[in-house]
Amino acid sequence: MSKTTRATQTLAKAGVSFTVHSYDYDPGAERVGLQAAEALGEDPSRVLKTLMAEVDGKPVCCIVPSDREVSMKKLAAAFGGKSASMMKPADAERLTGYHVGGISPFGQKKIVPAAIEEAALAETLVYINGGQRGLQVRLAPKDAQAALKAIAAPLIA
Structure with a gap:
């Protein structure tokens, strides 16, 4: 497995301090983020999942705890929209250039507005997908927010 991806290159170019962590990705896992947390021996609240969605028909990226x-409703409100829905997996792959299970918010083919769960900013370090299945980057959540120019908002149900 390569530890250099568009995501890690984007973070390095932005001067963000991060470490790379790989784990055995289980393609049959019901919830990829929880499987990653378990494989890394981390609390699921510190392993964030990257979800691609649409607010009023426009693509957005949201980063929330894997559990x-x-x-x-909160996602739509965060972007000043009326409605939100999850993006179809094929559309998410085409937009980001990553495969489902390995979608990183960093280094996506098309830059879209991003939001990070505000509660995640209280963590010292978090894990976020590093651009391929079985690869996570560990970094300060405020660094992730800054690199993405993401808004912080309450996003979780």
Whole structure:
């Protein structure tokens, strides 16, 4: 497995301090984020999942703890929209250039507005997908927010 991806290159170019962690990705896992947390021996609240969604038909990226669900109402409100829905996996792959299970918010093919769960900013370090299945980057959540120019908002149900 390569530890250099578009995501890690983007973070390095932005001067963000991070470490790379790989784990055995289970393609049959019901919830990829929880499987990653377990494989890394981390609390699921510190392993954040990257979800691609649409607010009023426009693509957005949201980053939330792997053990929580996104509130579509809160997601829409965070971006000043009326409605939100999850993006179809094929559309998410085409937009980001990553495969489902390995979608990182960093280094996506098309930059879209991003939001990070505000509660995650209280953590010292978090894990976020590093651009391929079985690869996570560990970094300060405020660094992730800054690199993405993400808004912090309550996103979880």
